Amino acid sequence: GAVVSQHPSRVICKSGTSVKIECRSLDFQATTMFWYRQFPKQSLMLMATSNEGSKATYEQGVEKDKFLINHASLTLSTLTVTSAHPEDSSFYICSARGLRGRMLDTQYFGPGTRLTVL
Amino acid sequence: AQTVTQSQPEMSVQEAETVTLSCTYDTSESNYYLFWYKQPPSRQMILVIRQEAYKQQNATENRFSVNFQKAAKSFSLKISDSQLGDTAMYFCAFDFGNEKLTFGTGTRLTIIP
Numbered sequence A: 001g002a003v004v005s006q007h008p009s010r011v012i013c014k015s016g017t018s019v020k021i022e023c024r025s026l027d028f029q030a031t032t033m034f035w036y037r038q039f040p041k042q043s044l045m046l047m048a049t050s051n052e053g054s055k056a057t058y059e060q061g062v063e064k065d066k067f068l069i070n071h072a073s074l075t076l077s078t079l080t081v082t083s084a085h086p087e088d089s090s091f092y093i094c095s096a097r098g099l100r101g102r103m104l105d106t107q108y109f110g111p112g113t114r115l116t117v118l
Numbered sequence B: 001a002q003t004v005t006q007s008q009p010e011m012s013v014q015e016a017e018t019v020t021l022s023c024t025y026d027t028s029e030s031n032y033y034l035f036w037y038k039q040p041p042s043r044q045m046i047l048v049i050r051q052e053a054y055k056q057q058n059a060t061e062n063r064f065s066v067n068f069q070k071a072a073k074s075f076s077l078k079i080s081d082s083q084l085g086d087t088a089m090y091f092c093a094f095d096f097g098n099e100k101l102t103f104g105t106g107t108r109l110t111i112i113p
Helices: A101-105
Strands: A004-007 A010-013 A019-025 A032-038 A044-051 A067-073 A076-081 A090-097 A107-109 A113-117 B003-005 B010-014 B019-021 B024-026 B033-039 B046-052 B064-069 B074-079 B088-095 B107-112
Touching (some): A004 A090, A019 A090, A032 A067, A044 A067, A076 A090, B010 B019, B024 B074, B033 B074, B046 B064, B046 B074
Antiparallel strands (some): A019 A076, A032 A044, A032 A090, A067 A076, A090 A107, A090 A113, B019 B074, B088 B107
């Protein structure tokens, strides 16, 4: 149990285009989903927290107009990188917390998406 | 401020040996959740073990166990009978009550055949 998927796993796009990344909890409903960014050989950096049906909460320094987050249902959250530039190239990871019990207090992670902006 | 420190950037150990990864933290909270996550070369973050701060008993999951010292604010991970598949980055992480995870900087563990 507690499987989280991400799609696509890898994407290459041209500078100026927008890219959407999907995060799905496959076998549980997620109260909260999180989006992280990870640079090579570094730890995870939280970008934003999203709850189903409400606006995402962004961490300090994260541009909410560039990184649009939509949490449409208890199993799906999307991250759209708008007008992507080479400096947005990174590894993006989502996680999800469940509704009850141990899953309420534990984040389960997706496999990540490698974004390369040319 | 809440901080998490992993003082061992890299470690290596022979297969079948036991290895302990250290993690210390600082918080004024009394109830929180502690985690160890593993990130193998695939980069998929995998939950290794979970501990609740109000529980005195140390968590164990098969070959993985923790030594949780609340007063010392220490949360180490012991891997027994290490296997090649244990090669990965290991992150300790904490939920200090605000739903977010605070991560350490990670320890790169290599299991040598």
